[in-house]
Amino acid sequence: MSEVKSIREAFAEASSFLSRSGCNEPQRSAQLLLEHVLGVSGAAYYMALADPFPAAVKEAFEAGVTRRGAGEPVQYIIGEQEFYGRPFEVTPDVLIPRPETELLVEAILRYGAELWPDGVVTPGEAALDSAGGAGDVRAARPLAAVDIGAGSGAISVTLAAEAPAWRVCAGDISPAALAVAERNALRNGTAVDFRLGDLLEPFAGMETDILVSNPPYIPGEDIAGLQREVRDHEPRTALDGGADGLDPYRRMMEQLTLLPAPPRLIGFELGFGQAEQVAALLAAAGHWTEIITINDLAGIPRHVLGITR
Known part of the structure; x- marks a missing residue:
């Protein structure tokens, strides 16, 4: 980096370098890296643009820009991503939470x-049994919500923060990912029961009212064609959903038998073009009276929910 005089000049030079390096969102990346090394954000960052660029942060800023120029996601460089208005630690052990x-x-x-x-959950409001009747719940208890594939804990920690009356649990096959999720739960002042294991297996025998998951859903052969930020840096175990990307959904449907009764509410995130197939899996299971598809902000069917009222 040349001897820039102001923070604004540092931003402009970094943005130009990242654009030439083929980075997506080069200006946003430059801003996040600057905010990180300067220790400011939001309005304070914009107010500081005319200030002299501090020599004390030059080395750290240049190192971050170089890493970003090589394709490393900016979230891993600064170690953080906001989700639902809260800060979440992210490392290469976890998928970066998406809007x-x-x-x-x-x-x-x-x-x-x-x-x-x-x-x-009161008697008569339990998860449904396989015949569609009420489960055997003898006393009122907190609603139990289970997040499969916890990753950074973005889903489970947010549910626990937004619905503190719920009992929120989350599982992941990666001990390293669970360590990140546990730190995020502590950081955001929430209580989440984290369990190590494959999909629903850690929750065998547990009464589950809500099941939610953003599982790996990229077809294995498509991973090589992903953006370098994703392909080369995010954990493959959080991306690879098997030959057609649907293996985790099929397995979770099969593993519902591990639970005392299917949940009354189930929700999945999924990839482009998978909504119809995932909805069909839920319909074939026969546990839910409504199957709902939700589009993302780009109008792409992104989530499928099963509900029994």
Whole structure:
């Protein structure tokens, strides 16, 4: 980097370099890196643009820009991503939370509040048994929501923060990912029961009212064609959904037998062109009276929910 005089000049030079390097959102990346090394954000950042660029942060800023220019996601460089208005630590052990997943959280919170307004499951309001009747619940208890594939904890921690009356649990096959999720739960002041294991297996025998998951859904052969930021840096175990990307959904449908009864509310995030197939999997299971598809902000069918009222 040349001897820039102001923060604005540092921003302009970094943005130009990142654009030439083929980075997506080069200006946004430059701003996030600057905010990180300067320790400012929002209005404070814009107010500081005319200030002299501090020599003390030059080395750290140049190192971050170089890493970003090589394709490393800016979130891993600064170690953080905002989700649902809260800060989440992210490392290469976890998928970077995406804005579209916030829509899944919103849907789960909305329908969960409709089904259980006070966050309590009373006798007769249990998850449904395989015959469609009420489960055997002998006493009122907190609603139990389970997040499969916790990753950074974005979904489970947000549910716990937004619906504190719920009992929120989350599982992941990666011990490293669970460590990140646990730190994020602590950071955001929430209580989440994290469990290590494959999909629903850690929750065998547990009464589950809500099941939510953003599982790996990229077809294996498509991973080589992903953006370098995703392909080369995000954990493959959080991306690869098997030959057609649908293996995790099929397996979760099969593993529902591990639970005392299927959940009354289930919600999945999915990839482009998968909504019809995932909805068909839920319909074939026969546990839910409504199957709902939700589009993301680009109009792409992104989430499928099953609901029994």
